[in-house]
Amino acid sequence: MLDMKDDGVVTIKADIVEALRTRGITPEAPLVRLHETSNIWSDRRTLVVKASWSKSTRQNYLFDLKAFTDAGVRCEEPLVDEVIPVGEMHAVVVRYLMPDRPPRASDAESVGALLRTVHEATLDPDMYEPPRDGCVNFPDDWLAQNIIIYGGVPYLVDLDLWQEWRRDEAVKVACAEFLRDLQHTDDDVAAFHRGYGIWRSAKAGLAQ
Numbered sequence: 001m002l003d004m005k006d007d008g009v010v011t012i013k014a015d016i017v018e019a020l021r022t023r024g025i026t027p028e029a030p031l032v033r034l035h036e037t038s039n040i041w042s043d044r045r046t047l048v049v050k051a052s053w054s055k056s057t058r059q060n061y062l063f064d065l066k067a068f069t070d071a072g073v074r075c076e077e078p079l080v081d082e083v084i085p086v087g088e089m090h091a092v093v094v095r096y097l098m099p100d101r102p103p104r105a106s107d108a109e110s111v112g113a114l115l116r117t118v119h120e121a122t123l124d125p126d127m128y129e130p131p132r133d134g135c136v137n138f139p140d141d142w143l144a145q146n147i148i149i150y151g152g153v154p155y156l157v158d159l160d161l162w163q164e165w166r167r168d169e170a171v172k173v174a175c176a177e178f179l180r181d182l183q184h185t186d187d188d189v190a191a192f193h194r195g196y197g198i199w200r201s202a203k204a205g206l207a208q
Contacts, residue, residue: 015087051091071121105184112195142174
């Protein structure tokens with residue numbers, strides 16, 4: 001569990017600064033924690049550090065991140081090619097994307113299109129088991145807080161909770177999550193699905 005005491009937070013922050021220093025990286029501004037209940041830190045200019053007590057969790061995250069960026073999916077970009085030790089924790093370091101603005105419901109269509117690129121990404125079959133017919137590999141955390149509008153288009157900045165889902169359920173869940181905390185209408189829901197587009201089941205041969 002995250003140590004919420006001030007001295008624990010200061011220690012984690014100092015450990016991160018030291019870990020970056022040993023790799024020749026200097027934040028351009030003081031690090032701040034982006035979410036009160038997580039160990040995600042950033043200088044809000046150049047980098048984001050995502051720390052965890054589990055080394056394997058960070059290794060898997062970095063592996064997935066590299067696979068998606070190589071496949072052309074718009075998502076956060078690794079700045080360091082390996083998981084780094086941060087005190088007793090482990091972290092990945094990614095490039096900070098300066099948001100143009102907060103996400104809006106009017107972004108639903110472009111976010112739906114981003115979801116489609118994730119589902120259609122060509123991943124190494126020797127490293128990723130292809131999903132069953134009618135299913136997709138799905139990072140199922142599409143809340144608006146995990147979407148950055150950068151250069152006028154959405155980027156995904158959270159790949160956690162990776163697992164196989166039925167495609168129709170994955171689309172429905174992602175749409176509901178993205179719009180959950182945004183003031184929206186049925187038109188925005190329709191726009192999300194329009195952005196995602198239709199798909200065809202290899203087994204049934206039917207467009208969805």
